[in-house]
Amino acid sequence: MIVDSVLANAKAYLNKEVVDCSIAIEDGKIFKIGKETQMPNADEKVNLQKHLVLPGLIDAHVHLRDEEKAYKEDFYTGTAAAAAGGFTTVLDMPNNTPVTMSAAALKNRMKKAKRRVLVDVGFYSEFPTDIDQVSSIVNQGAVAFKLFMANQVGGLNIDDDQKLQEAFTKVGKTIPVAVHAEDKTLLAANIESMKKANRNDATAFLKAHSEEAEATAIKRLLKIGKETDVHFHFCHITSEEGLNAVVEAKKNGATVTCEVTPNHLLLSSADVPRFGQLLVMMPPLRSENHIEALWKGIANGSIDTLGSDHAPHSLSEKCASDVWDVKVGVPGLETTLPLMLTMVKKNRLTIAQIVHLLAEKPAEIFSLKDRGRLEQGKKADLTVVDYNQRFKIEAGKFKSKAKFSPFNDWEVQGKPVKTYVNGALVMENEEIIAKPGSGKIIRRNP
Numbered sequence: 001m002i003v004d005s006v007l008a009n010a011k012a013y014l015n016k017e018v019v020d021c022s023i024a025i026e027d028g029k030i031f032k033i034g035k036e037t038q039m040p041n042a043d044e045k046v047n048l049q050k051h052l053v054l055p056g057l058i059d060a061h062v063h064l065r066d067e068e069k070a071y072k073e074d075f076y077t078g079t080a081a082a083a084a085g086g087f088t089t090v091l092d093m094p095n096n097t098p099v100t101m102s103a104a105a106l107k108n109r110m111k112k113a114k115r116r117v118l119v120d121v122g123f124y125s126e127f128p129t130d131i132d133q134v135s136s137i138v139n140q141g142a143v144a145f146k147l148f149m150a151n152q153v154g155g156l157n158i159d160d161d162q163k164l165q166e167a168f169t170k171v172g173k174t175i176p177v178a179v180h181a182e183d184k185t186l187l188a189a190n191i192e193s194m195k196k197a198n199r200n201d202a203t204a205f206l207k208a209h210s211e212e213a214e215a216t217a218i219k220r221l222l223k224i225g226k227e228t229d230v231h232f233h234f235c236h237i238t239s240e241e242g243l244n245a246v247v248e249a250k251k252n253g254a255t256v257t258c259e260v261t262p263n264h265l266l267l268s269s270a271d272v273p274r275f276g277q278l279l280v281m282m283p284p285l286r287s288e289n290h291i292e293a294l295w296k297g298i299a300n301g302s303i304d305t306l307g308s309d310h311a312p313h314s315l316s317e318k319c320a321s322d323v324w325d326v327k328v329g330v331p332g333l334e335t336t337l338p339l340m341l342t343m344v345k346k347n348r349l350t351i352a353q354i355v356h357l358l359a360e361k362p363a364e365i366f367s368l369k370d371r372g373r374l375e376q377g378k379k380a381d382l383t384v385v386d387y388n389q390r391f392k393i394e395a396g397k398f399k400s401k402a403k404f405s406p407f408n409d410w411e412v413q414g415k416p417v418k419t420y421v422n423g424a425l426v427m428e429n430e431e432i433i434a435k436p437g438s439g440k441i442i443r444r445n446p
């Protein structure tokens with residue numbers, strides 16, 4: 001038999017250790033992993049020069065924008081950023097224009113993305129106004145619902161506990177519900193009092209988006225979902241109180257998982273006066289004690305996933321004259337892996353934890369059963385890293401349309417040098433090799 005390709009001379013992460021091996025690929029899948037002498041003949045042989053090979057990374061928190069927000073990012077530039085950053089699968093958030101919150105909107109988005117994406121893309125949906133439409137959204141193949149609690153984004157009234165409970169009952173175990181947990185009422189009151197005091201600075205934004213607002217939202221939702229089978233996946237946990245609430249729910253047997261972002265692990269509220277509005281994000285950056293709690297959560301396994309929360313905006317939107325009008329978030333697809341590999345060098349993280357947080361666990365949570373591990377029969381999605389390469393992050397060179405980053409100029413170590421999706425080389429040494437539409441649209445099978 002002659003397979004499509006053999007990637008020789010790899011140092012691959014298999015069964016919790018890094019092993020010298022070769023990888024044979026046939027028809028987009030991993031055909032065999034073993035010694036070079038055991039490899040079948042291949043149409044193409046590639047020498048990976050002892051680079052580190054990880055299972056293709058999954059970023060479950062990405063805003064690809066496009067449609068009416070294409071000026072910020074589109075399906076091509078967003079997935080090019082993913083491939084450049086070593087991600088082979090991304091899950092797209094629904095706060096688009098129009099908001100993804102119906103089977104029709106979802107179908108339209110899938111159709112538009114299909115011809116343009118470079119990596120595999122799955123889609124979230126917000127909750128529809130009429131919860132009877134929940135099943136049609138699930139049937140259309142949404143990977144998860146997203147519930148934004150800081151203000152009304154979807155159709156379902158976030159102030160109505162009864163309606164929320166009905167929606168969670170309806171969703172049951174079909175797909176997870178990812179949550180942006182900041183309490184709307186508390187936030188509105190805090191913002192109002194800041195505005196009354198004529199506060200219009202980035203620090204006022206931090207104060208308004210208090211730790212209390214996060215923990216309150218988490219606790220409220222856990223209570224509403226208690227009698228249902230719903231799986232809450234809390235996005236971007238930032239505070240010790242918030243994390244404790246999640247840990248407590250896990251102990252009590254609830255199906256709950258949570259995510260943290262590199263922003264909240266590597267930057268603090270002390271950085272805000274220096275960077276100003278660039279660092280405005282939701283939830284905001286916190287003080288050192290919270291950051292330590294998050295690192296501890298990674299170490300003891302209570303944090304399940306890392307997500308970049310890639311949130312591209314135009315620079316003028318980040319520089320709005322009023323802090324309350326600033327668009328929240330920063331791009332993250334092209335910085336997450338190098339930043340996290342650098343933390344491995346600094347002994348705060350292990351390669352095993354990176355693979356767990358960015359591949360194995362997101363694959364499990366979002367039922368992406370054909371990926372997340374390097375194993376025979378899985379999709380040949382591979383992230384190849386030059387673990388020793390030192391470089392400076394240069395936001396001006398991002399594939400993303402958002403060419404700014406709080407990590408600009410940071411010296412990092414560990415660079416994604418090749419990204420394979422479905423067995424095909426998509427990115428090599430910062431160059432995009434694949435054609436638009438080479439990535440696949442993920443439809444979750446209900």
Ligand SMILES: [Zn+2]
Nearest residue numbers: 061093309311
């Ligand atoms: Zn987000």
